């Protein structure tokens with residue numbers, strides 16, 4: 131039989147790599163979703179998404195270790211913290227800066243990420259810590275495929291969050307208002323929608339989604355101020371691959387990058403990032419607006 | 431006021447700039463409660479700018495406003511909508527990505543009361559039956575005329591006290607222009623005050639009680655519609671005879 135597929139690819143444990151990749155990709159997708167949400171509502175591309183997530187994860191760590199709260203409670207409180215934190219960043223910083231050049235928000239969010247890096251190191255230290263496992267127990271097995279309890283939790287949390295968000299944007303007046311702001315800010319104002327309030331909400335929700343990633347990836351990796359560097363980069367790439375203005379695009383991009391990461395990481399770990407970013411370049415060359423992005427059409 | 435009714439909106443010597451360019455020099459106007467007031471003027475006269483200022487989208491550099499006897503200077507657009515000033519902007523500006531239903535829902539957003547918004551919907555469908563058939567459709571797929579109906583219907587969902595319309599007949603076929611103006615009369619008959627910007631001076635003067643004529647950021651004429659219609663300069667510049 132003639133086969134065009136190289137043997138190395140046939141021999142891979144595809145099912146397992148896919149499951150692992152989707153779990154990792156879910157985490158990229160959540161963070162990427164946050165970036166796109168903030169961009170769509172506030173027209174600011176945030177470079178602080180990784181560091182706000184890291185900072186929130188440290189807050190969760192404190193709640194779990196110093197206060198000994200159960201994971202679910204710490205998780206909920208951290209989401210609340212991250213939401214308020216994001217809204218505060220919008221109110222106190224971004225609302226006040228001039229957006230006359232696109233560079234201003236970039237510099238401000240990059241600066242913010244550096245401040246948070248330093249701040250977290252100052253408060254919690256730079257040593258690498260282990261984050262408490264949210265779930266313990268033997269993994270689930272489906273034939274040869276192993277699904278760890280943590281990965282199962284990641285799938286459940288991602289599915290639940292995506293369902294809630296889908297319903298929010300589809301059915302709730304506030305969610306529909308956010309879509310309206312994303313499409314036409316002037317008309318949204320004429321509907322009596324407060325742009326300031328929507329900006330704060332967008333930042334709050336986007337930041338909270340990053341915090342979810344942080345709390346679920348810290349048990350896999352480790353906890354230290356630089357924990358989100360790689361994840362945020364991938365999430366950013368996922369957002370861009372998905373089209374930057376498309377929420378479903380962010381999810382598709384995140385899952386895709388997770389799978390590429392997982393397969394490449396198995397076969398050639400040292401080339402993991404190179405392969406992932408080569409793929410991004412290819413996608414953007416072939417489809418400049420991203421996978422699900424719409425080309426900007428200026429209306430007259 | 432000539433009509434004897436008290437003014438719902440008073441605009442006092444408004445001056446407004448785009449950057450360093452002065453778009454409004456000193457615009458004053460009054461809209462009596464229950465009336466239709468038209469704002470006429472050539473391209474670039476400052477009609478849209480006046481409406482942007484009234485809706486809070488553009489801050490005037492000087493001048494003052496009153497709505498329903500209250501000072502409303504510096505109010506944010508959303509606060510003005512909640513107070514009852516609702517604008518249908520130039521070029522319709524419907525949310526093309528959202529469905530017709532969602533567009534209408536957002537019209538009532540300021541009322542923070544879905545029940546109240548639902549009460550308003552039948553009235554909107556009375557005016558524009560076609561919208562009811564298109565509820566689940568993406569608004570971007572509507573024809574130009576339907577989009578204008580949606581833009582007006584969406585504004586009515588807020589149950590405005592003052593409905594502000596910026597060139598609602600622009601680009602529409604004559605049949606549709608008639609329909610839009612018929613609805614404007616009905617809206618007024620139902621008790622809503624209307625401030626109307628129009629290029630179509632014939633139709634505007636037909637429906638309006640009073641009109642103001644703007645030229646390069648200044649009010650150069652104002653009178654009752656019937657009187658303005660007789661003025662030589664209006665006939666020549668805006669009525670074409």
Ligand SMILES: Nc1ncnc2c1ncn2[C@@H]1O[C@H](COP(=O)(O)OP(=O)(O)OP(=O)(O)O)[C@@H](O)[C@H]1O
Nearest residue numbers: 448451453471472473474475476477478479480520
């Ligand atoms: N965003 C803007 N930036 C700078 N100048 C503007 C802007 N919008 C309008 N202008 C200028 O302000 C003046 C008044 O414009 P405005 O849009 O209010 O006119 P208009 O009476 O509504 O005209 P039209 O009938 O074409 O709609 C014009 O000279 C216009 O060029």
Ligand SMILES: [Mg+2]
Nearest residue numbers: 477478479520
């Ligand atoms: Mg105009």
